[in-house]
Amino acid sequence: MQxxxxxxxxxxxxxxxxxxxxxxxxRRGWRLRREWVQAWLLLAPALILLFAFTHLPAxxxxxxxxxxxxxxxxPAAFVGLANYARLLEDPIxxxxxxxxxxxxxxxxxxxxxxxLVMALFVHGRLFxxxxxxxxxxxxxxxxxxxxxxxxxxxxxxxxGLFDQIRGIFxxxxxxxxxxxxxxxxxxxxxxxxxxxxxxxxxxxAALQTIPQSLREAAALEGASRWxxxxxxxxxxxxxxxLFISVNATINAFRTVDHIFVMTQGGPNNASMLxxxxxxxxxxxxxxxxxAATLTVVMVTILAVVGIGQFFLLDRRTHYR
Amino acid sequence: MKTWTTTAxxxxxxxxLAAPASAVDLEFYFPVAVGGDAAGIIExxxxxxxxxxxxxxxxxxxxxxxxxxxxxxxxxxxxxxPPHLAILLSVDMFAMIDEDIVExxxxxxxxxxxxxxxxxxxxxxLRNSQFEGQTWGIPFQRSTPVMYWNKEAFEAAGLDPERPPxxxxxxxxxxxxxxVRDEAGNVTQWGVRIPSSGFPSWLFTGLVASAxxxxxxxxxxxxxxFDTPEVLEALEYLVSLSTEHGIMQPGIIDWGATPRAFMDGxxxxxxxxxxxxxxIRANAPFEFGVAMLPANVRRGAPTGGGNFYLFSxxxxxxxxxxxxxxxxxxxxxxxxxxxxxxxxxxxRPDTWETEAMRAYAAEVPGAVVARDxxxxxxxxxxxxxxxxxxxxxxxxxxxxxxxDKTPAQALADAxxxxxxxxxxxx
Numbered sequence: 001m002q003x004x005x006x007x008x009x010x011x012x013x014x015x016x017x018x019x020x021x022x023x024x025x026x027r028r029g030w031r032l033r034r035e036w037v038q039a040w041l042l043l044a045p046a047l048i049l050l051f052a053f054t055h056l057p058a059x060x061x062x063x064x065x066x067x068x069x070x071x072x073x074x075p076a077a078f079v080g081l082a083n084y085a086r087l088l089e090d091p092i093x094x095x096x097x098x099x100x101x102x103x104x105x106x107x108x109x110x111x112x113x114x115x116l117v118m119a120l121f122v123h124g125r126l127f128x129x130x131x132x133x134x135x136x137x138x139x140x141x142x143x144x145x146x147x148x149x150x151x152x153x154x155x156x157x158x159x160g161l162f163d164q165i166r167g168i169f170x171x172x173x174x175x176x177x178x179x180x181x182x183x184x185x186x187x188x189x190x191x192x193x194x195x196x197x198x199x200x201x202x203x204x205a206a207l208q209t210i211p212q213s214l215r216e217a218a219a220l221e222g223a224s225r226w227x228x229x230x231x232x233x234x235x236x237x238x239x240x241x242l243f244i245s246v247n248a249t250i251n252a253f254r255t256v257d258h259i260f261v262m263t264q265g266g267p268n269n270a271s272m273l274x275x276x277x278x279x280x281x282x283x284x285x286x287x288x289x290x291a292a293t294l295t296v297v298m299v300t301i302l303a304v305v306g307i308g309q310f311f312l313l314d315r316r317t318h319y320r
Numbered sequence: 321m322k323t324w325t326t327t328a329x330x331x332x333x334x335x336x337l338a339a340p341a342s343a344v345d346l347e348f349y350f351p352v353a354v355g356g357d358a359a360g361i362i363e364x365x366x367x368x369x370x371x372x373x374x375x376x377x378x379x380x381x382x383x384x385x386x387x388x389x390x391x392x393x394x395x396x397x398x399x400x401x402p403p404h405l406a407i408l409l410s411v412d413m414f415a416m417i418d419e420d421i422v423e424x425x426x427x428x429x430x431x432x433x434x435x436x437x438x439x440x441x442x443x444x445x446l447r448n449s450q451f452e453g454q455t456w457g458i459p460f461q462r463s464t465p466v467m468y469w470n471k472e473a474f475e476a477a478g479l480d481p482e483r484p485p486x487x488x489x490x491x492x493x494x495x496x497x498x499x500v501r502d503e504a505g506n507v508t509q510w511g512v513r514i515p516s517s518g519f520p521s522w523l524f525t526g527l528v529a530s531a532x533x534x535x536x537x538x539x540x541x542x543x544x545x546f547d548t549p550e551v552l553e554a555l556e557y558l559v560s561l562s563t564e565h566g567i568m569q570p571g572i573i574d575w576g577a578t579p580r581a582f583m584d585g586x587x588x589x590x591x592x593x594x595x596x597x598x599x600i601r602a603n604a605p606f607e608f609g610v611a612m613l614p615a616n617v618r619r620g621a622p623t624g625g626g627n628f629y630l631f632s633x634x635x636x637x638x639x640x641x642x643x644x645x646x647x648x649x650x651x652x653x654x655x656x657x658x659x660x661x662x663x664x665x666x667x668r669p670d671t672w673e674t675e676a677m678r679a680y681a682a683e684v685p686g687a688v689v690a691r692d693x694x695x696x697x698x699x700x701x702x703x704x705x706x707x708x709x710x711x712x713x714x715x716x717x718x719x720x721x722x723x724d725k726t727p728a729q730a731l732a733d734a735x736x737x738x739x740x741x742x743x744x745x746x
Contacts, residue, residue: 071418092715156577157569158507159586170504178517178571180722264518267572268719283391285708286415 119203148258180270424454444697457627495567511567513587527554529620610686
């Protein structure tokens with residue numbers, strides 16, 4: 001390759017060719033190399049942090065899942081896929097997976113629907129608009145632990161808010177979080193309540209970017225409000241829906257703070273979720289190898305769902 | 321950091337600028353598991369000790385709940401930076417030994433000290449603290465469950481407000497009288513509340529003890545006795561309170577909301593820890609009493625709470641300084657102060673002889689109940705892989721309470737699952 005005056009930095013060999021080159025390109029090469037060094041130096045702090053605290057632990061987790069848990073008196077031994085075989089025979093893991101599937105299948109669409117309804121409601125003109133918006137957003141700024149404690153008292157059998165209301169109508173008290181039939185749903189309510197307000201903000205922002213002219217055009221055509229929503233608003237806010245649904249999915253697997261406060265996975269694992277189970281295995285039972293295995297499963301699920309959502313919804317999403 | 325301090329101190333000593341040669345820095349992790357100002361009390365205790373012993377610096381670090389403290393201590397020890405001391409659950413002893421991060425206290429003590437100091441604790445507390453003839457935990461932050469009863473509710477139901485139920489049968493009988501329903505048949509006041517969320521096995525151990533069985537595990541932590549007739553009787557009794565007798569809220573009853581539910585009059589009798597005594601005493605809008613758990617074939621209750629653990633990996637000088645602090649903290653004066661300010665049961669008889677403690681006992685009769693109950697106490701469930709074994713029992717107790725399994729089925733399952741794990745330790 002002949003050295004030319006305008007070397008494309010993308011094809012330029014990084015090192016080694018310098019002695020053969022003439023003075024000018026060499027100087028240029030030096031300058032480019034210096035830019036490379038500067039670029040790497042600028043990236044270094046973020047990269048080092050990312051590798052040290054995200055990527056290395058992630059790789060270590062995968063490796064750990066093939067080893068047994070070390071105890072003080074017994075070092076770790078390579079066990080191959082034994083931890084994964086154990087997963088398949090672990091009824092609590094299967095329970096957690098089923099619960100998590102139900103949890104995701106209900107909280108994700110419910111939060112999105114509620115967020116959209118709230119956003120449409122506070123998008124228009126309304127008396128006390130600021131107050132209503134703030135009220136809808138408030139649950140988001142409260143820490144989930146505090147929220148869960150409040151809800152725990154709402155749910156208290158007999159003396160809680162819900163049972164006091166039921167009492168007015170002469171209905172018997174119900175032990176909402178203490179019965180396997182209702183515990184998981186009681187926990188889901190808290191999730192939906194606490195995250196819908198956050199998602200509403202995104203919908204509200206999206207709604208405000210829809211040009212008024214479209215609305216006027218639709219009105220001239222005689223389109224009903226429902227048709228306008230279905231044909232114009234919904235497609236236009238699809239990117240937001242995609243963004244929110246990815247977030248809601250991650251949340252469905254990632255936030256278990258309220259489980260700690262409300263049910264600790266009980267009764268008899270009726271409200272056990274995958275991440276809470278990982279915590280229990282890792283930090284209560286100190287079975288770090290099994291916790292690592294569970295983590296690998298969870299990250300895989302999240303990756304598949306996340307990628308799937310992007311590809312599936314992307315086709316139906318209209319970006320401007 | 322430590323080497324740096326040592327070097328600095330060596331330099332100061334070398335230049336002849338004061339500083340006692342025996343200066344040591346100690347790290348001490350402690351959890352707070354009850355309401356009130358336990359953290360402040362610990363800090364004042366360590367400060368007083370440092371004032372009396374200028375050569376020693378103790379860094380008392382509040383590390384969250386018991387579970388958080390265990391997590392933190394194990395993580396720190398694995399990272400090569402263990403604390404000198406930590407207060408952890410007494411039942412975590414086997415886990416700590418299994419992790420190989422704690423040391424027994426005996427090698428640092430003389431014969432006389434072992435006899436007088438270690439031997440001076442209530443035997444009920446030591447049962448969860450010793451293994452293979454050595455002492456691994458020094459009882460400090462210890463508690464036991466008691467029964468609280470609402471005297472006004474007793475009076476309203478036509479019962480003697482000064483006489484709590486003494487036996488299981490009496491509790492059912494009184495519970496029937498105390499359960500109040502409105503015209504629609506909905507319960508407005510339950511007779512009894514035995515919380516079952518989170519860690520039902522603790523209160524359940526009280527029932528097992530009353531049924532005549534001495535705890536749920538062997539002292540060496542390798543055997544559990546979940547499927548005996550006594551345990552079955554205890555579980556059937558617990559389940560029958562809501563199913564057969566209708567005197568307790570069906571389903572899982574929340575542990576944390578128990579003081580609140582009792583004070584709101586949701587139930588006339590409540591079982592919970594002595595650790596809630598200060599809270600209920602301050603906030604209950606009615607007269608209440610504190611009694612021992614009711615007996616069946618005998619009286620019985622588990623012990624609970626935390627011990628001092630000694631972590632390995634430190635110089636002998638530091639370890640001895642740490643032991644000296646614990647000796648001081650468990651001495652009558654300090655232990656009395658600790659017990660009075662927190663509500664924990666003072667772990668040594670000599671503490672109850674102090675003037676402060678006598679005055680307290682006269683003022684708060686409930687405190688004495690917890691002490692007197694120690695005579696009937698059995699150890700809390702403690703085994704190798706303790707948290708996992710306990711969780712197996714918890715899950716199965718809950719399964720029986722909510723009706724997923726019969727009591728017999730639940731206990732057979734618990735025994736089988738626990739045996740599978742403990743086999744490795746036999």
